[in-house]
Amino acid sequence: QAGLTVPPIPVEVKSLMFCQDENRWAVQVHLSGKAMDFGDRLTISCSQIRLIGTAKGVSEAPVEFPDAWATSQGHFEFDDITNFITSVPGQQQADVTIEFPATSVKSNARFIQIKGTRFKLPPVQQSCDFGVGESSGVDVANLDDSQAREISNDDIRITNRLPVQMSKNQLPSGLTEQGGFLVEGSAEVDKSNNGMISRQLKVEGISEPAGTRVIQVNVSRHSTADIFSRIRQAVPENAQIQLVDNAGNTYLPVGYVYENSNKIMIDLRPGTYIRTYDDLPTPPSAGNQTLNLVFRVTEGVTIVALKVGDKVAGTCNVEVTAKKK
Numbered sequence: 001q002a003g004l005t006v007p008p009i010p011v012e013v014k015s016l017m018f019c020q021d022e023n024r025w026a027v028q029v030h031l032s033g034k035a036m037d038f039g040d041r042l043t044i045s046c047s048q049i050r051l052i053g054t055a056k057g058v059s060e061a062p063v064e065f066p067d068a069w070a071t072s073q074g075h076f077e078f079d080d081i082t083n084f085i086t087s088v089p090g091q092q093q094a095d096v097t098i099e100f101p102a103t104s105v106k107s108n109a110r111f112i113q114i115k116g117t118r119f120k121l122p123p124v125q126q127s128c129d130f131g132v133g134e135s136s137g138v139d140v141a142n143l144d145d146s147q148a149r150e151i152s153n154d155d156i157r158i159t160n161r162l163p164v165q166m167s168k169n170q171l172p173s174g175l176t177e178q179g180g181f182l183v184e185g186s187a188e189v190d191k192s193n194n195g196m197i198s199r200q201l202k203v204e205g206i207s208e209p210a211g212t213r214v215i216q217v218n219v220s221r222h223s224t225a226d227i228f229s230r231i232r233q234a235v236p237e238n239a240q241i242q243l244v245d246n247a248g249n250t251y252l253p254v255g256y257v258y259e260n261s262n263k264i265m266i267d268l269r270p271g272t273y274i275r276t277y278d279d280l281p282t283p284p285s286a287g288n289q290t291l292n293l294v295f296r297v298t299e300g301v302t303i304v305a306l307k308v309g310d311k312v313a314g315t316c317n318v319e320v321t322a323k324k325k
Contacts, residue, residue: 019128032093042087053105089211090298160214239309
């Protein structure tokens with residue numbers, strides 16, 4: 001099921017192009033964060049996009065529907081009702097070039113409308129080289145990791161398992177599960193919840209949408225991926241916390257698991273993400289509290305760094321293998 005609307009903030013219209021030789025328009029857009037349906041994956045159909053021209057007199061503005069699109073994965077056509085623009089699983093941003101025939105909108109294209117929200121178009125460029133534009137990812141080759149530590153295998157793990165057992169029948173009211181896996185919500189759970197639970201009622205872990213794996217990173221003060229001691233003093237409060245893969249794609253945390261001697265706090269926000277320090281509890285300087293950030297990452301990539309703002313907190317080389325069937 002596709003989301004109903006795309007909030008205006010995460011949609012950036014990068015360029016408008018017109019190819020006179022082929023009589024075609026192209027609009028390059030960058031979508032991120034809440035533009036993804038339910039915080040998971042971008043899904044847009046042909047009927048949810050339109051190019052809007054300039055009205056003449058009392059006539060309605062002409063409208064054009066797209067017939068093709070391009071992403072880093074290739075060039076595709078809306079030649080079947082089942083064809084949708086989709087993003088790569090796990091990635092929280094997408095660069096898309098949407099193509100339109102110049103049948104109704106012959107000149108003076110003014111807006112592009114995506115899922116009910118209009119965006120003003122920039123001045124048109126005369127070009128037939130539509131492409132997908134420049135990548136919005138991180139330049140991995142120029143990451144400054146000179147002050148970063150190597151993250152140990154104990155502190156970055158590919159696992160969706162939780163440090164406590166829970167039953168579907170006794171799930172805290174703040175958490176939502178589907179098929180035995182937690183989807184979203186927050187709740188505090190007693191660590192004493194470790195009695196026998198039947199397999200049919202057991203919550204197996206955190207949900208992994210198709211094409212993604214859950215990675216948990218221990219960012220506590222005592223870990224090799226610590227983001228609270230040295231790094232926090234060197235970045236602004238609004239610095240975003242992200243994993244980076246070998247292609248420069250970045251991943252915001254979808255939640256965290258905070259564990260102390262008696263309680264476990266589980267907070268999953270796949271629709272809004274954990275973005276800055278303000279979204280996290282602050283582990284005290286003493287004690288055995290553990291804070292694991294939860295990420296959903298695309299299968300097949302290699303995670304190379306954890307960064308906060310423009311500072312690299314730690315480096316790694318974690319191959320994100322596909323789930324075993």
